[in-house]
Amino acid sequence: MWTYQAPLRDMQFVLEHWLDAPQAWRQSAAFDGLDTPLAMQVLEQAGLFCSEVLAPLNASGDRQGCRFTDGKVQTPDGFAQAYRAYVEGGWPALACAAELGGQGLPQVLEAALQEMLYASNHAWAMYTGIAHGAYLCLKHHAPQWVQSRYLPDIVSGQALATMCLTEPQAGSDVGLLRCRALPQADGSHALSGNKLFISGGEQDLSGNILHLVLARLPDAAAGSRGISLFLVPRQLDDGRLNGVRCDGIEHKMGIKGSATCSLVFEEAQGWLIGQPHQGLAAMFVMMNSARLHVGLQGLGHTEAAWQNALQYAGERRQMRAPQRPDGVAASAADPLHYHPAMRRTLLELRAISEGLRAAGYWAAHLLDQAEQASEAQARAQAAQLSGLLTPIIKAYFTEQGFRQASQALQVFGGYGYVAEFAIEQTLRDSRIAMIYEGTNEIQANDLLLRKVLGDHGEALQQWLHILDEEARLAIAVPPCNALGVELQRRAESLTQAWHGVVQHSAEDAEYPYRAAGDFLKLCGLTLLAFAWCRAARVAQNLPASDPQRSAKLQTAQFFFTWLLPEADRHLAGLYSARSPLPFLGTAS
Structure with missing residues (x-):
C-alpha cells in the first residue's frame, strides 16, 4: 500500500521559524492579512486534495498510462475528474494576481503546493506544473490584449x-x-x-x-x-x-x-x-519557474520515499537487532528500523527531505522578496540570490530525489523491486527530473560559468556572507556551537574552491566545464549544511516540550557527521579536474 500525507508540521516549522515568513508578509501590502494560521489552512486543504484525490491515482495511472487514438490523448482513469476538482478548489489561482482572478498568495505557498502535488502523483502534476511559469511569462512579456484574453484562462484553469x-x-x-x-x-x-x-x-x-x-x-x-x-x-x-x-x-x-x-x-x-x-529572454521567465518546480519534484519524491520507507521499516520484522535503542530486550525478529544499517538509511532520508524543504522554500521566499520587498536594493539582492540558487536546486534536488528513492527501495528489500509496494515507481518517475528543463550537467555549467564566473562571484559572495552570518549566530547558541563552527569552515572551503576555480579557468578554458559538476554538488551540500544549521538554531526557540526542538538538533548533528563529509570528495574532484580528460576517439 502506497500512502502520502502532507508533512504539514514541518512545513509550518519552515514557514514560521526557519523563514520567519509571516514577518515578511506583514511588511508587504500584497500579502496583507496573511498569517501562519491562514497559510496552514491553505496547505492543509491542499494536502487533503493530494492524499485523498491524487495519491490513489498514482499507481493506477502508472499501470494504465495514456492512450493515443486518431490524434487524441486519453489520460488514465480519474485524471480528468481530479483536474476538475483541482480547478474547483481554486488551486491554479493560488499565487496569481488578484486583479486577474487569482488569490494573490506568496510563491512560497505555491512551492509547498507543488511539493505535495509531485509527491502524491508526479505524472498528473506534469499537466499543471508549467501553468504558473506560463502565467509569469505572459504577464511580463505578452502584449496587453494577449494578457487580457488568455491570462484569466490560465488563472481559472480553463x-x-x-x-x-x-x-x-x-x-x-x-x-x-x-x-x-x-x-x-x-x-x-x-x-x-x-x-x-x-x-x-x-x-x-x-x-x-x-x-x-x-x-x-x-x-x-x-x-x-x-x-x-x-x-x-x-x-x-x-x-x-x-x-x-x-x-x-x-x-x-x-x-x-x-x-x-x-x-x-x-x-x-x-x-x-x-x-x-x-x-529565449521571454521563455527564461517560464523556464526559471519550471526549474524551481522541477527541483521541488526531487523534494516530493524524497518525502514520499521517506514516509513509505519509515512505515514499512516499522512493520517489517527481520532478524534480531544487535541493540535496541529503546532499551527493550532484543527479540527473535525486530522491526527493520532497529537495525543500524536501516536506521542509517532512514535518518538520511529524513535529513535530506527536511533539508531540501527548508532550502527550496527559501528560494521561493526569495522570489516573493524580489517582487515585494520595500527597498529596491533588497529586491535586487533577492533576485540575484534566487538566480544563483535555481540551478543548484534544480540539479541537486533532483539528483537527491532519485538517490533517496533508491535508498528507500533498499529498505523494502525484494518487495521494493516489485510493483506491489510502488517504491519502484517512485524510482522510475524520479529519474526524468535529472534530464528535462535543462539536464543537470547544463545546470552545473550555468551555475559555474554564468552565475559565478559570469558575474565575478558577486552573487556567490552574497550567499557566503549569509553563510557566515548564520554560522556566527549558531556559535552563540550552546547546543549549536559545533554546527556553527563547521558551517563556518565549510563556507571558507567554498570560498577557497571558488578562488581556485577562477585561477585555473584563466589557465585552461575547458577547466570550468570539467569542474562544474563537483562545484554544483559542493554548493548543494553547503546549502543543506546552512539549512540544517539554521533549523537546529531556530528550533531552540521552541518550547522544551516541543519534540521538534530536539529532533531538529539531532537530525542536524546526523547530517553534519554522516552526510556533509561527502563535500570533501567534491573538493577533491575540483582538484582532479585540473587534469585534462582524454578523448575517446571516433567510432570506426
Whole structure:
C-alpha cells in the first residue's frame, strides 16, 4: 500500500521559524492579512486534495498510462475528474494576481503546493506544473490584449499550457531549431514545424491548451539569437481547432500517466510574445519557474520515499537487532528500523527531505522578496540570490530525489523491486527530473560559468556572507556551537574552491566545464549544511516540550557527521579536474 500525507508540521516549522515568513508578509501590502494560521489552512486543504484525490491515482495511472487514438490523448482513469476538482478548489489561482482572478498568495505557498502535488502523483502534476511559469511569462512579456484574453484562462484553469522547445534535431541546443513563423496581414504569425517531448501537448483535462512555442522569423539570424516566442492556442476564439496536431506519444520509463507528445504545427496561428528574436529572454521567465518546480519534484519524491520507507521499516520484522535503542530486550525478529544499517538509511532520508524543504522554500521566499520587498536594493539582492540558487536546486534536488528513492527501495528489500509496494515507481518517475528543463550537467555549467564566473562571484559572495552570518549566530547558541563552527569552515572551503576555480579557468578554458559538476554538488551540500544549521538554531526557540526542538538538533548533528563529509570528495574532484580528460576517439 502506497500512502502520502502532507508533512504539514514541518512545513509550518519552515514557514514560521526557519523563514520567519509571516514577518515578511506583514511588511508587504500584497500579502496583507496573511498569517501562519491562514497559510496552514491553505496547505492543509491542499494536502487533503493530494492524499485523498491524487495519491490513489498514482499507481493506477502508472499501470494504465495514456492512450493515443486518431490524434487524441486519453489520460488514465480519474485524471480528468481530479483536474476538475483541482480547478474547483481554486488551486491554479493560488499565487496569481488578484486583479486577474487569482488569490494573490506568496510563491512560497505555491512551492509547498507543488511539493505535495509531485509527491502524491508526479505524472498528473506534469499537466499543471508549467501553468504558473506560463502565467509569469505572459504577464511580463505578452502584449496587453494577449494578457487580457488568455491570462484569466490560465488563472481559472480553463486552459493549461505547454513549453514547446525541443525538436528532433534540437534538444539542449535550441539554436538548432527549425520551426518557422511567417508574419500575417492581421498581425499574427503562421507557425510550421515539429516539436518533440512536449508534456501535455495533447490531453483531455482542460478546455484549451496554450502552446508557448520557440520559432524563427524569416529574418532570423542563425543560432539562439534568432529565436522568437509565440503563443499558439489549440482552439481559436471562433471555435476552430488551430493548425497544431499530436502525431504520437512516447512510451517511457516513468511518469506514464503524463502524455509526452510529438506535435506538428501546420501554419498554426500564433502571436508574438516579447520582442522579435528575443524569445529565449521571454521563455527564461517560464523556464526559471519550471526549474524551481522541477527541483521541488526531487523534494516530493524524497518525502514520499521517506514516509513509505519509515512505515514499512516499522512493520517489517527481520532478524534480531544487535541493540535496541529503546532499551527493550532484543527479540527473535525486530522491526527493520532497529537495525543500524536501516536506521542509517532512514535518518538520511529524513535529513535530506527536511533539508531540501527548508532550502527550496527559501528560494521561493526569495522570489516573493524580489517582487515585494520595500527597498529596491533588497529586491535586487533577492533576485540575484534566487538566480544563483535555481540551478543548484534544480540539479541537486533532483539528483537527491532519485538517490533517496533508491535508498528507500533498499529498505523494502525484494518487495521494493516489485510493483506491489510502488517504491519502484517512485524510482522510475524520479529519474526524468535529472534530464528535462535543462539536464543537470547544463545546470552545473550555468551555475559555474554564468552565475559565478559570469558575474565575478558577486552573487556567490552574497550567499557566503549569509553563510557566515548564520554560522556566527549558531556559535552563540550552546547546543549549536559545533554546527556553527563547521558551517563556518565549510563556507571558507567554498570560498577557497571558488578562488581556485577562477585561477585555473584563466589557465585552461575547458577547466570550468570539467569542474562544474563537483562545484554544483559542493554548493548543494553547503546549502543543506546552512539549512540544517539554521533549523537546529531556530528550533531552540521552541518550547522544551516541543519534540521538534530536539529532533531538529539531532537530525542536524546526523547530517553534519554522516552526510556533509561527502563535500570533501567534491573538493577533491575540483582538484582532479585540473587534469585534462582524454578523448575517446571516433567510432570506426
